[in-house]
Amino acid sequence: MIFMKMVQVGFSYPGQKKPLLNDINFSIHKEGITALTGPNGVGKTTLSKLMVGILAPSTGHITLKGQNMSSMALAQIGRLVGYVFQNPEKQLFCPTVSEEIGFGLQNLELPEHEVQRLVKENLAYFELEHLAQNFPLQLSEGEKRRLAIAAVLVLEPELLVLDEPTTGLDAYRKHLLGECLLKLVASKRGVFMISHDSNFIDRYASRILILENGRLKENGC
Amino acid sequence: MSAVVVNNLSYCYQKGGKHILKDLNFTVEQGQIVAVLGLSGSGKSTLCLCLGGIIPHYFGGEMTGQVLINGQDTAKCKIARLALEVGIVFQDADTQLFSPIVEDEIAFAPENLCLPPEQIRYRVDAVIDMVGINHLRYENTNNLSGGQKHLVAMASVLTLDPSILVLDEVLAQLDAAVKENVIEILLELCRQGKTIIIVEHDLEAVTIADRVLLLEDGMLVNDGPASILQDKELLARHKLLI
Ligand SMILES: Nc1ncnc2c1ncn2[C@@H]1O[C@H](COP(=O)(O)OP(=O)(O)O)[C@@H](O)[C@H]1O
Ligand SMILES: Nc1ncnc2c1ncn2[C@@H]1O[C@H](COP(=O)(O)OP(=O)(O)O)[C@@H](O)[C@H]1O
Ligand SMILES: [Mg+2]
Numbered sequence: 001m002i003f004m005k006m007v008q009v010g011f012s013y014p015g016q017k018k019p020l021l022n023d024i025n026f027s028i029h030k031e032g033i034t035a036l037t038g039p040n041g042v043g044k045t046t047l048s049k050l051m052v053g054i055l056a057p058s059t060g061h062i063t064l065k066g067q068n069m070s071s072m073a074l075a076q077i078g079r080l081v082g083y084v085f086q087n088p089e090k091q092l093f094c095p096t097v098s099e100e101i102g103f104g105l106q107n108l109e110l111p112e113h114e115v116q117r118l119v120k121e122n123l124a125y126f127e128l129e130h131l132a133q134n135f136p137l138q139l140s141e142g143e144k145r146r147l148a149i150a151a152v153l154v155l156e157p158e159l160l161v162l163d164e165p166t167t168g169l170d171a172y173r174k175h176l177l178g179e180c181l182l183k184l185v186a187s188k189r190g191v192f193m194i195s196h197d198s199n200f201i202d203r204y205a206s207r208i209l210i211l212e213n214g215r216l217k218e219n220g221c
Numbered sequence: 222m223s224a225v226v227v228n229n230l231s232y233c234y235q236k237g238g239k240h241i242l243k244d245l246n247f248t249v250e251q252g253q254i255v256a257v258l259g260l261s262g263s264g265k266s267t268l269c270l271c272l273g274g275i276i277p278h279y280f281g282g283e284m285t286g287q288v289l290i291n292g293q294d295t296a297k298c299k300i301a302r303l304a305l306e307v308g309i310v311f312q313d314a315d316t317q318l319f320s321p322i323v324e325d326e327i328a329f330a331p332e333n334l335c336l337p338p339e340q341i342r343y344r345v346d347a348v349i350d351m352v353g354i355n356h357l358r359y360e361n362t363n364n365l366s367g368g369q370k371h372l373v374a375m376a377s378v379l380t381l382d383p384s385i386l387v388l389d390e391v392l393a394q395l396d397a398a399v400k401e402n403v404i405e406i407l408l409e410l411c412r413q414g415k416t417i418i419i420v421e422h423d424l425e426a427v428t429i430a431d432r433v434l435l436l437e438d439g440m441l442v443n444d445g446p447a448s449i450l451q452d453k454e455l456l457a458r459h460k461l462l463i
């Protein structure tokens with residue numbers, strides 16, 4: 001089943017003469033890892049913001065599980081699609097690392113012991129245990145990114161959208177992230193990531209999309 | 222005189238807290254390209270802040286030991302003075318950019334130095350051309366993409382013509398062609414006698430280095446020639462290669 005579909009989507013920011021994105025058509029199934037790549041400034045982040053409803057298309061439309069996204073509330077989209085920003089600082093707001101991971105879970109009305117179990121598990125997996133009581137905005141960049149990813153992953157969205165997730169990660173933590181994405185895929189969830197990291201893409205992506213001059217190309221692989 | 226001398230440098234962000242840098246000692250000679258490797262959290266960015274004097278000037282905490290930049294002790298020297306010697310492109314470019322327009326951002330530092338207007342214009346044009354961001358000149362810095370922000374930050378640092386350039390994981394967000402260009406720029410700056418310190422995880426990108434420093438949990442565990450980048454066993458032992 002098609003999970004998300006973009007139909008003739010175009011986008012320009014207010015005041016832009018030339019549209020940034022032009023006639024974008026593609027579908028996302030909840031299988032494998034899709035990588036989006038392309039030159040700096042071509043509109044990759046913009047496209048990902050359209051996918052999670054932060055921005056709305058100027059032309060065309062996007063459907064999520066068959067429903068037009070323009071008629072869905074952000075919270076409703078957020079339950080299906082998780083988003084990790086290019087700059088993880090944009091999504092960290094809790095007083096401690098633990099609470100940051102637990103925040104979304106609390107809203108899912110899970111029992112408290114289950115929340116604590118999941119928080120612990122993710123602190124351990126992303127090697128943040130020793131920082132559990134630290135203030136998120138005073139972490140190193142790589143720690144912030146691991147935290148932002150953990151806080152979104154723990155919610156098990158059906159589709160996970162990551163904007164340049166390997167920046168700030170060392171080889172070992174990239175490996176941990178990649179393995180974790182594969183686990184998501186194995187549990188029938190979709191992953192869409194923007195990246196310039198060709199080693200990471202080659203290793204983990206099953207499908208590669210290239211954005212160039214406002215248009216999307218599929219790269220057979 | 223050495224470009225950078227670090228003597229028994231230790232630092233913690235809170236007085237009495239965990240030591241983030243532990244008794245570092247190393248020297249960088251003028252004209253060298255030095256790569257700093259280490260897992261995230263090992264203290265690389267903290268070290269960069271020390272090299273620019275931001276630690277101890279803007280951060281509390283506790284710094285012991287000494288950092289000499291072209292012979293001057295960073296703790297005793299004004300930040301504005303140091304900025305002429307050391308240019309840092311920060312890992313999080315958002316903390317670095319503050320002007321709404323790219324061109325103003327790049328002109329800010331030389332304007333601050335009260336250089337004559339034609340000098341400013343000349344430097345700004347030269348740097349914009351070198352970094353290849355003419356198309357971004359009149360853009361709003363807030364709207365730039367991640368990689369573009371790093372390029373603008375790099376340009377604004379280069380207008381001061383610092384003798385030491387520090388790049389904190391800036392290559393990672395650049396596309397392949399832009400990365401190549403930045404590496405060319407670094408090599409050219411090196412030929413002009415500049416000293417370059419580059420923090421990076423991508424081992425291929427740092428092959429331009431003459432020397433590699435390896436940080437682990439705040440300690441300098443290796444200081445050797447770039448050939449250690451070929452030492453797969455050593456890199457794997459430090460989890461820098463999987
Ligand atoms: N809020 C905005 N308003 C105006 N222009 C923007 C805004 N955000 C991004 N842009 C511009 O849109 C272009 C694409 O940005 P982005 O989607 O971040 O690119 P990428 O992620 O591919 O590097 C850039 O040239 C950027 O300057
Ligand atoms: N402002 C701060 N306050 C307290 N701790 C910090 C601050 N910035 C960084 N740290 C801690 O210092 C350690 C080293 O961080 P950093 O130098 O940014 O590492 P790296 O750049 O190698 O990833 C990390 O564990 C981080 O949590
Ligand atoms: Mg982007």
Ligand SMILES: [Mg+2]
Pocket residue numbers: 140141142265266267312389390
């Ligand atoms: Mg860092």
